Amino acid sequence: MRVLFTVSDWPAHYFPMVPLGWALQAAGHEVRVACAPSQVTAVSGAGLSAVPVLGDLDMVFLARFQNLTDIRAGTWRYPELPGLHPDTGEELAGLDGFDFETYATECRRRIARETATGVAGVLELVRSWRPDLVVHDRLSMEGVLAARALGVPHVAHLWGPVGTAESDPRLHPLPVDYTRAFPRNGLPEMGPELIEYVIDPCPPSLAPPTRATRLPVRYVPYNGPGAMEPWALEPPARPRVCVLWSNSVSTSYGAGSYLAPRVVRALAGLDVEVVVPVHPDDAARLGELPPNVRTVERFPLHLLLPSCAAIVHHGGAGTVMTAAAAGVPQLALTFGPEQDADGGRLAATGAGLHITGDRATEAAVRGAVAALLGGPTHRAAAGRLAGENAARPVPADLVGPLERLAATGELPEPAATGPAAAAGQP
Known part of the structure; x- marks a missing residue:
């Protein structure tokens, strides 16, 4: 089986997926990780094969610009903290000397450019390599798009206690199709109904909201390579x-x-x-x-x-x-x-x-x-x-259900739980 992981431009979003990648490889399957060029070191450092075809969407730039947007709207919660220039990180005394509209245009331009790069890259990859299954993080629109375009199953992999059915839009519960790539490729609009399966590493007491079928898995920590002191x-x-x-x-x-x-x-x-x-x-x-x-x-x-x-x-x-x-x-x-x-x-x-x-x-x-x-x-x-x-299935226990999903488009009944099955589910 060929499994494609797609990850957004931040190592912490990818690290929780690493043990599943190891488990799939140990079971004899091929795993490739579609990522931005900036993430190649983090991906390959975990022993998985990076394919740098996605756009470099600078999340620090986006976070700084969002903070300035909050300051401008009067919703900024930290008056003792000045906003930062999106590019340089320089502290801004205020917004009077900052050309907000120019940077709003620049922000949209960067998102469109890097998203277009990622869409083109991942579609070319899946059409040549032809994976049987796609596993993507919560923000990786390219994974959903690639799987839908190829007609293979896809599964979202959460990285923590924020799910795919959050009521607060600031939590970004779903991937965003910034360039309308889905309809341009003959696919339905990106929406919650496209996320049918979610790998959830959260203990039940931390379970985040999702409407998808939940595949529970033990959180096996991976925080990057290093030595024991x-x-x-x-x-x-x-x-x-x-x-x-x-x-x-x-x-x-x-x-x-x-x-x-x-x-x-x-x-x-x-x-x-x-x-x-x-x-x-x-x-x-x-x-x-x-x-x-x-x-x-x-x-x-x-x-x-x-x-x-x-x-x-x-x-x-x-x-x-x-x-x-x-x-x-x-x-x-x-x-x-x-x-x-x-x-x-x-x-x-x-x-x-x-x-x-x-x-x-x-x-x-x-x-x-x-x-x-x-x-x-x-x-x-x-x-x-x-x-x-510790009571949850280990990543190796997901290999069989994912094999079944790739082969038949369905999960074996004991492998998954419904959206509200976890204790403490909102």
């Missing part, structure tokens, strides 16, 4: 707290959204060991560190978390899911609609706490971490979440 194999003398802050937050929201230094200061007075995985570009931004803090680079989160008593992070889906699989209580400090949703849904399980970035003072962070460490409630809830995840 020997010290992390030894039990810590004090509770170990991981502080992880994605570089993507500050590149989208500015230097004021880089909360790792504030979190480190907040934890300085607690009897804990603090470990901060850092991007090389961010190490200097942490400033002078207290003696209870160490930094690490290129240390995959799934290798670090089993030794941790808690984690403080930015609310990214990959971090939420990796900590959930490890049974580690979490504090999410969030900027942006999807991270807000991730943090809110995590807090609803009891396995963590959620504070929006505009309210994440040192005192609030210190109190929240003390609450995570101070009693059994959050630890027990985190353990339940990990147990839910």
Whole structure:
């Protein structure tokens, strides 16, 4: 069987799909990953074969422009954070000197250009390679289009607790056909009815809304390649707290959204060991560190978390899911609609706490971490979440149902659940 993965232009959207790619390859199937040229390193670093035929749709540019749109509309929630120039990332004192309409036109032009590149590239790929099945992430319109044009089944693969039937359009629950590529290729308009199957790696308590037939799978963390630090194999003398802050937050929201230094200061007075995985570009931004803090680079989160008593992070889906699989209580400090949703849904399980970035003072962070460490409630809830995840089918268990889907267009009955079958389903 030939299986084509299509992924949007962000590694964190692709990483949750990697274990399924491994499982398919181990079962003797061919797997190719259609991606943007910028994602080749991330794809090939996981041992899968990249085919760079999609457009480079710069998501940081889009995020910065969306933030300026919110400022202009009066819906911006972070008055202490200035908007950023979409191209340079330079902080803007206001919108008076910024030509909004020119950049709105430029934004539409870039989307149209890169989408057209991806559509042409993926159609050429599937017509020559002829996959039997397409697996695409939630935003990859090209995967849906390619499968429909070829007449083969396709399955959406979620990366976290945001689904394909969200009521809030800011969560982008479905791929968007920016250039009307579907009708131009003789296909129905892109809509929720085209998403018939969803691979859902979320434990039932985190299950996101979808109208599609759900294929439950265990979330198997993959956070990129890296090495295990020997010290992390030894039990810590004090509770170990991981502080992880994605570089993507500050590149989208500015230097004021880089909360790792504030979190480190907040934890300085607690009897804990603090470990901060850092991007090389961010190490200097942490400033002078207290003696209870160490930094690490290129240390995959799934290798670090089993030794941790808690984690403080930015609310990214990959971090939420990796900590959930490890049974580690979490504090999410969030900027942006999807991270807000991730943090809110995590807090609803009891396995963590959620504070929006505009309210994440040192005192609030210190109190929240003390609450995570101070009693059994959050630890027990985190353990339940990990147990839910461990009880789900492993990626290898999906291979048979996907073989059946590719061959017959149908799933065997026990392989899937209906849209509302998961506990906690909205």
